Amino acid sequence: SRNTYEEDIKKYDAEFTQKPDTAYTFVFSDINNLKSINGLYGHSAGDECISYVAVAMLNGMRNAEKVYRMGGDEFLAIYRKVNEKTIQKDLQRVRQTCEEQSGDLPCKPVIAIGYAISSPEYKSLRDVLRIADYMMYRNKTEIKRDQAYSHISTGTKLNLTGLTDRIFDAMCASS
Numbered sequence: 001s002r003n004t005y006e007e008d009i010k011k012y013d014a015e016f017t018q019k020p021d022t023a024y025t026f027v028f029s030d031i032n033n034l035k036s037i038n039g040l041y042g043h044s045a046g047d048e049c050i051s052y053v054a055v056a057m058l059n060g061m062r063n064a065e066k067v068y069r070m071g072g073d074e075f076l077a078i079y080r081k082v083n084e085k086t087i088q089k090d091l092q093r094v095r096q097t098c099e100e101q102s103g104d105l106p107c108k109p110v111i112a113i114g115y116a117i118s119s120p121e122y123k124s125l126r127d128v129l130r131i132a133d134y135m136m137y138r139n140k141t142e143i144k145r146d147q148a149y150s151h152i153s154t155g156t157k158l159n160l161t162g163l164t165d166r167i168f169d170a171m172c173a174s175s
Helices: 002-018 034-041 043-060 084-100 125-151 163-173
Strands: 024-031 066-071 074-080 111-117
Touching: 002 066, 002 074, 002 125, 024 043, 024 084, 024 125, 034 043, 043 066, 043 074, 043 084, 084 111, 111 125
Parallel strands: none
Antiparallel strands: 024 074, 024 111, 066 074
16 A cells, blocks of 8 residues: 555655665556546546556566555556566566456556656656656557547548656656
8 A cells, every 4th residue: 555655655755875886776657548448447447457567467477576556546566686677577467467358347457657767866766756656647648649540540640749748847847
């Protein structure tokens, strides 16, 4: 839960302050279009989707030290001293599970994922978390853009490539 995360991040941050060369990777993820799932199929279907994704993450992120449900449909995994290639394999496993084996769910859950890896340049692990969160929202924007393009079958196409990224970057840069 988020409360457990808040307790754990204090310990991790203290360790990171002592040994900033220790690689911590934060993986932030979010279920796309959960509101639509709730609206189309009901909140029980949305709850099933959240549970399904939680199990997919726990099973798929085998090398994560911790996996938290941060609230709603957002999850966070923390890796310590795990190389990026291994983390990417874990993430691919989660995505494949959601794509191929969504069981009795009325639709396949699509997950936006972003991650960031610590380095001595970061002042705290919360800064790494903010970058992971930012990267997740960029991935969410890319997925939505790709879905919008795939739904256009005829007529004039409006090229928005890069526009949503620039808008999102500007929003993230301002407080």
